[in-house]
Amino acid sequence: MIQLEVRPTPSRLMSVLSPVIALAFTVAVAAVLFAALGKDPVQGLRVFLVEPLRGARGLTELGLKATPLILCSLGLVLCYRSNVWNIGAEGQYLLGAITGGGLALWVTVAEVPMAPWAFFPLLVLAGALGGAAWAALVAFLRDRFNANEILVSLMLVYVANLLLSWLVFGPWKDPNGFNFPQTASFAAATEVPRLVRGMRLNWGFGVALAAAAATWVFLFRTYRGMQLQIGGSARAAARYAGFSSRWALWTSLLVSGGLAGVAGACEAAGPMGQLTPYVSNGYGFTAIIVAFVGRLHPLGCVLSSVLLSMFLIGGELAQSRVGLPAALSGVFQGVLLLSLLACDTLIQHRLRWAASR
Amino acid sequence: MTAPRLELRHVTKRFASLVANDDVALTVEPGEIHAVLGENGAGKSTLMKVVYGALRPDAGEILFDGVPVHVRSPHEARELGIAMVFQHFSLFDTLTVAENVWLGLSRGVRLQSVVDGIRAKAAEYGLELEPLRPVHTLSVGERQRVEIVRALLGNPRLLILDEPTSVLTPQAVERLFETLRKLAGTGCSILYISHKLDEIRALCHRCTVLRAGRVVGTTDPTRETTASLSRMMIGAEPPELPPRASTAGEVALRVRGLTLHRHDRFGVDLEGISLEVRAGEIVGIAGVSGNGQQELLGALSGEDPRAAPGEIELLGNAIGAMGAAARRGLGLHFVPEERLGRGAVPGLSLAHNLLLTRRESLRAMGWIDGRALNAQAEGIIDRFGVKAPGPAAPAKSLSGGNLQKYIVGREIDAVPKVLIVAQPTWGVDVGATAQIRRELLALRDAGCAVLVVSEELDELFEVADRLHVMAKGRLSPSIPTSAATVELIGEWMSGLWAPPADEAAAPATGAGR
Numbered sequence: 001m002i003q004l005e006v007r008p009t010p011s012r013l014m015s016v017l018s019p020v021i022a023l024a025f026t027v028a029v030a031a032v033l034f035a036a037l038g039k040d041p042v043q044g045l046r047v048f049l050v051e052p053l054r055g056a057r058g059l060t061e062l063g064l065k066a067t068p069l070i071l072c073s074l075g076l077v078l079c080y081r082s083n084v085w086n087i088g089a090e091g092q093y094l095l096g097a098i099t100g101g102g103l104a105l106w107v108t109v110a111e112v113p114m115a116p117w118a119f120f121p122l123l124v125l126a127g128a129l130g131g132a133a134w135a136a137l138v139a140f141l142r143d144r145f146n147a148n149e150i151l152v153s154l155m156l157v158y159v160a161n162l163l164l165s166w167l168v169f170g171p172w173k174d175p176n177g178f179n180f181p182q183t184a185s186f187a188a189a190t191e192v193p194r195l196v197r198g199m200r201l202n203w204g205f206g207v208a209l210a211a212a213a214a215t216w217v218f219l220f221r222t223y224r225g226m227q228l229q230i231g232g233s234a235r236a237a238a239r240y241a242g243f244s245s246r247w248a249l250w251t252s253l254l255v256s257g258g259l260a261g262v263a264g265a266c267e268a269a270g271p272m273g274q275l276t277p278y279v280s281n282g283y284g285f286t287a288i289i290v291a292f293v294g295r296l297h298p299l300g301c302v303l304s305s306v307l308l309s310m311f312l313i314g315g316e317l318a319q320s321r322v323g324l325p326a327a328l329s330g331v332f333q334g335v336l337l338l339s340l341l342a343c344d345t346l347i348q349h350r351l352r353w354a355a356s357r
Numbered sequence: 358m359t360a361p362r363l364e365l366r367h368v369t370k371r372f373a374s375l376v377a378n379d380d381v382a383l384t385v386e387p388g389e390i391h392a393v394l395g396e397n398g399a400g401k402s403t404l405m406k407v408v409y410g411a412l413r414p415d416a417g418e419i420l421f422d423g424v425p426v427h428v429r430s431p432h433e434a435r436e437l438g439i440a441m442v443f444q445h446f447s448l449f450d451t452l453t454v455a456e457n458v459w460l461g462l463s464r465g466v467r468l469q470s471v472v473d474g475i476r477a478k479a480a481e482y483g484l485e486l487e488p489l490r491p492v493h494t495l496s497v498g499e500r501q502r503v504e505i506v507r508a509l510l511g512n513p514r515l516l517i518l519d520e521p522t523s524v525l526t527p528q529a530v531e532r533l534f535e536t537l538r539k540l541a542g543t544g545c546s547i548l549y550i551s552h553k554l555d556e557i558r559a560l561c562h563r564c565t566v567l568r569a570g571r572v573v574g575t576t577d578p579t580r581e582t583t584a585s586l587s588r589m590m591i592g593a594e595p596p597e598l599p600p601r602a603s604t605a606g607e608v609a610l611r612v613r614g615l616t617l618h619r620h621d622r623f624g625v626d627l628e629g630i631s632l633e634v635r636a637g638e639i640v641g642i643a644g645v646s647g648n649g650q651q652e653l654l655g656a657l658s659g660e661d662p663r664a665a666p667g668e669i670e671l672l673g674n675a676i677g678a679m680g681a682a683a684r685r686g687l688g689l690h691f692v693p694e695e696r697l698g699r700g701a702v703p704g705l706s707l708a709h710n711l712l713l714t715r716r717e718s719l720r721a722m723g724w725i726d727g728r729a730l731n732a733q734a735e736g737i738i739d740r741f742g743v744k745a746p747g748p749a750a751p752a753k754s755l756s757g758g759n760l761q762k763y764i765v766g767r768e769i770d771a772v773p774k775v776l777i778v779a780q781p782t783w784g785v786d787v788g789a790t791a792q793i794r795r796e797l798l799a800l801r802d803a804g805c806a807v808l809v810v811s812e813e814l815d816e817l818f819e820v821a822d823r824l825h826v827m828a829k830g831r832l833s834p835s836i837p838t839s840a841a842t843v844e845l846i847g848e849w850m851s852g853l854w855a856p857p858a859d860e861a862a863a864p865a866t867g868a869g870r
Contacts, residue, residue: 223723226712236699239660240691241713242682 131261
């Protein structure tokens with residue numbers, strides 16, 4: 001019989017190994033699944049793990065996919081570290097897409113003269129405000145009425161989704177769009193400036209990396225960041241010190257919503273170039289997995305965003321190249337998160353073989 | 358002749374480079390109360406964890422009733438009939454007393470029978486305990502009773518107690534001793550871990566002294582003096598407190614008619630609390646925990662800012678409704694009873710734990726100057742003799758006494774105008790206790806107003822200039838320590854004091870002794 005035993009001190013080795021073991025386990029599950037679906041496991045794995053890394057195009061596409069994941073997960077790291085369980089990054093992302101995309105649409109329709117480099121900061125600002133406003137609802141309800149932020153933030157995702165649908169089916173629908181639920185294509189000047197000539201990767205990626213660096217500095221080098229984390233991990237100590245828990249709630253939610261909103265705006269005015277009901281690929285939910293795989297650490301989030309992007313791109317490739325169901329990438333995300341949480345048990349515990357009694 | 362209940366031979370336990378137990382031998386007879394005496398870090402707790410199966414020795418033998426045993430887990434220890442009451446309680450706050458006990462029992466026991474069992478055991482040994490109360494509403498002293506009753510329910514043949522009296526009133530200590538003597542009378546052996554010499558002399562039949570992991574000797578404590586035991590334990594005479602003569606100055610902290618409704622159902626209402634602490638004096642508040650001390654301390658520290666502004670005055674400022682940080686800004690510092698989780702964040706380094714109450718290492722925009730912070734932490738570690746690997750060590754890696762030295766050091770080092778300390782030396786060894794008390798007196802002599810809330814009367818008699826007693830949410834008038842007796846204070850602890858005399862109106866009479 002195997003028994004779990006508490007370790008005297010948490011294992012440093014396991015906290016590094018745990019994501020590696022979880023990934024290896026996910027790969028093994030993937031191989032078995034491929035075989036069960038009647039495909040060659042080696043080929044299947046290659047589509048998921050090697051193909052997305054091929055050539056400049058592959059790498060830039062990876063960066064493009066990773067951008068919204070990095071932005072959303074950074075905000076979630078702030079929230080989770082301050083013990084605020086924001087599950088609604090997806091909704092905040094959609095609101096950012098609505099405000100950022102709405103601004104781009106207005107510039108397009110009203111034919112406002114605009115240089116791309118002048119528009120980009122406005123776009124980021126609009127996205128941040130939209131996302132932050134959506135998160136502010138959560139913060140307000142929790143602060144004022146002590147409403148559970150998990151439920152509220154999750155439910156607001158559906159509200160945001162319906163709001164977006166209403167806009168693209170209704171007032172914002174492209175008059176020349178053959179009745180498709182989408183806005184007109186945005187003017188060229190509103191497009192997020194590209195980072196590499198000829199590739200779709202844009203400055204949204206630069207913003208994401210800068211946000212990761214800023215989050216790291218905030219969390220580990222500033223008094224405010226310290227207060228936020230202490231409020232999250234040791235409430236009595238925070239009360240003793242006199243740190244404001246309301247401040248931590250509002251800050252983490254506003255920043256988180258703002259970052260998710262930037263991600264939505266950059267996606268709408270970036271690779272999409274218009275608003276449709278499908279502006280999100282579930283990035284806000286995937287970001288939850290990213291945040292935990294990244295050990296709630298800003299730099300870890302960058303790495304795990306790239307990893308999860310590989311899964312997303314691999315899922316698309318698997319569908320088109322090998323004829324595997326696209327839902328597979330969702331399955332792998334789930335397996336990865338569950339096995340990671342299971343492996344994390346081994347940081348505080350160890351396994352011991354004991355004679356069964 | 359019967360075999361000894363417990364015999365340890367050549368037990369050695371190493372942690373990396375540190376030898377916590379070195380070739381330890383120990384024999385406990387049936388029905389014997391055997392003390393294990395030693396300073397913090399002498400290896401007492403490690404040795405007990407070896408006996409209890411929580412740690413495995415690197416070498417040596419353990420015999421139970423003459424039979425060699427390998428105790429591989431606390432579960433096996435309990436099956437052998439070994440029970441332990443830890444210094445740090447393992448209770449779930451949100452569950453009731455009975456549910457907590459129930460959790461540790463094997464399956465198939467009904468909760469109601471646990472409730473009955475607790476009532477019966479508690480009555481048998483004279484321990485007051487209501488099985489249906491949630492644990493978060495219990496004082497530290499009451500939580501300990503839960504642990505003791507839990508241990509007794511297993512009808513153990515060897516009971517290990519780790520520093521059990523730290524939180525009890527003199528009367529309650531006497532009651533505990535009666536319980537333990539009764540238990541020993543039934544043939545149960547007791548291992549009593551402590552550094553309190555009087556108690557060991559009053560209670561124990563034999564005493565094994567540990568110093569730096571080795572057995573220094575085994576002796577009959579009733580034939581030793583406090584001084585001779587102390588010499589064995591620390592290898593030197595106990596440090597003397599400096600002579601004392603207080604010169605109380607202006608009133609620094611004034612509480613007037615503080616009345617506060619309890620926060621939760623099992624809390625205590627504060628009723629008309631009035632007290633004054635002057636610059637340059639130490640005022641002590643005695644009483645059994647759970648009589649409103651927590652509530653009063655929360656209201657004074659600002660963790661509970663519900664008081665009317667004018668009910669609490671700090672150096673002439675009405676602070677009753679201010680938050681903790683704002684009060685600290687005015688010079689009020691506080692050392693709470695709970696060190697881990699309140700006074701310090703367990704997972705954070707010692708250096709970063711400074712940031713809870715100290716802001717000297719912050720630069721513009723709240724930037725943390727890591728180098729300055731480390732230097733500040735090192736300064737406190739050096740000045741107060743904290744045994745820690747360095748400023749980067751997480752708070753939870755320190756022993757209780759060392760962490761307390763660090764936290765007290767952190768607040769004293771801030772040069773407060775008013776310092777409030779709860780249970781300054783709870784679970785702290787003799788050397789550190791004397792040091793902390795010396796530091797408090799030095800702070801008083803430097804003109805700080807000090808308020809000490811403690812359950813240890815010895816301590817209050819040693820450091821305080823005036824004493825109050827807290828009972829059932831009310832505060833007694835003050836009495837100069839020189840005029841107080843243990844009997845009087847014990848009587849006041851049950852809430853029986855004369856109606857406020859002139860003394861309460863003019864508490865300054867207590868200065869000096």
